[in-house]
Amino acid sequence: MPHLQRRELIQGSAALAAIAALHASRRAYAFPAQPSGKVIPWLDQPTKNPDPAGIQSQLVWEDLDSWITPxxxxxxxxxxxxPTIDEKTWSLEIGGLIKKPLKLTLADIKSRPRQEVVFTVECSGNHGFPFFTGGIGNARWAGTPLAPILEEAGVSANGIEVVFFGTDKGEIPIRDVKMKQNFARSMSLADAMNPDNLLCYEMNGAALPPANGFPxxxxxxxxxxIANVKWLKGIxxxxxxxxxLLMARDYVTIREEDHNGETVWAETSVGRARIKSAPAKVTQKDSEYSIIGAAWGAPIDRVEVQIDQGPWTPATIDHSEEAEHAWKIWSLGWQNASPGEHTVxxxxxxxxxxxxxxxxDPLIAKKHTYWESNGQVTRRVNIV
Incomplete structure (x- = not known):
């Protein structure tokens, strides 16, 4: 822009800086940039977990203070x-309808190209029971892409399904037959070849913890x-x-559907995540109150919050940290919060x-299983 004079350049730069500052001031940083203040506990706390061995380390929503879950x-x-697995003797076998069976050690997998993804994992039963409301977390996962390994193995022309077997196993009663089965889930070959899928060995910069699928x-x-199989042993x-069990008999959502006035019962295997959000906490700083929460499960455009039976109010999404498959943190300043009990x-x-x-909504009201519980989450809080 050689025709612009120095004074015009200075004035233009100052105007751009002012606009940038204005936009920055309008952005809300739920955390960690913004002081969180005092957390007001929800009145509706989860009930006692009846299965502490099977369900461990749930997210405590009021403790949510970072984009990445430790x-x-x-x-x-x-x-x-x-299972307790020795990484020195562990290996992953890839077989079935392939041209070149593979047996990969942990060192073999780590020697392949490394790829990261930040991904919010939610159990499909989260919010399906009053004791299970924290089955969710956001982590930075690292490993090697699955697709090139399947390509190297050479899937046969008639191969359409990819099954993932875990090391964990149990005895399954089916009618009058009892059988030992490994945990197993499957997906179509097309879905398995998604370039984002990883054979993951690292979580938040450290080796996978035993509870989250080591090695x-x-x-x-x-x-x-449920699709993110832990403790892999075979493909x-x-x-x-x-x-x-976990594809056709369990983790199956049953819904009533209206087909021209006739009720049809639809059964579908749990698969892709559904859009969802939840209030995480209410904070107080001096006389100001804020509501902070998260949204995930689909590409999010916006989040709205309703206090009591009032109007839906747009929340502000924190863009300081975000990724395609990660939850978005949102916040809303609660103006003129009156004393007493409220719903959020x-x-x-x-x-x-x-x-x-x-x-x-019929999608929730006519669902007869607790899987895929993505209905709107309401919490109760008392302002004093």
Missing amino acids: NDKFFSISHFDR VRLIVPGWYG EVRDTRFMS TSRAIGITGEIQPAMD
Whole structure:
């Protein structure tokens, strides 16, 4: 811009700086940049966990103070035993309908190209029970992409399904038969070849904790936790759909659907995550109150908050830290918070216009299982 004079340049730069400062001042940083203040505990606390061995280290929403969930606070679920694995003798076998069977040690996997993804993992049963409200966490996962390994193995032309087997196993009664089965989940070959999928050996810069799948687990960004198989021992390609305990009999959502006035019962296997949000905490600093929460499960456009039965109010999303598959942290200044008990509800709206359903929405009200519990979350708080 040689024709601009120095004075015009200075004036233009000053104007741009002022605009930038104005926009920066309008951005809300829920944390860590913004002091959180005093946390006011929710009145509706989770009930006692009846299965502390199977469900461990749930997220305490009032403690949410960082975008990344620390490893020691990350939730962990086990459906069978929790295996103890020696990384020196561990290996991952890849077989089935492939041209070149592979057996990879941990060193083999670590020698391959490394890839990271920040991904919020939620159990599909989260908020399905009054004792289970913290089955979620956001971590930086690292490993090697799955797709090149399947390509190297050479999937046969008739291979359509990829099954992931965990080391954990248990005895499963089916009618009058009892059988020992390893944890196993599957997905289509097309889904398995997604370049974001990882054979993951690292969590937040450290080796995977034993509770979260050491030495290697599957990370499938955008899917519910059940698909992210822990303690991997084998991968198998098949030419038919895989119908196991955790694919066809459990982790199956049952809904009533209206087909031209006729009720049809639809059963679907839990798979991709659904749009969701939740209020995390109410904070007080001097006489000012703020509501902070998170939204995840789909690309988020905006979040709205309802206090009591009032209007839906837009929250401000914290853009200081974000990633494609990670939750977004949001906040709302609570103006003129009156003393007494209040309800706080949030709803997320996706970039395609999808809205997190209310609890009386047919998507939730006509669902007869607790999986995929993505209805609007309401919390109760007392302002003194």
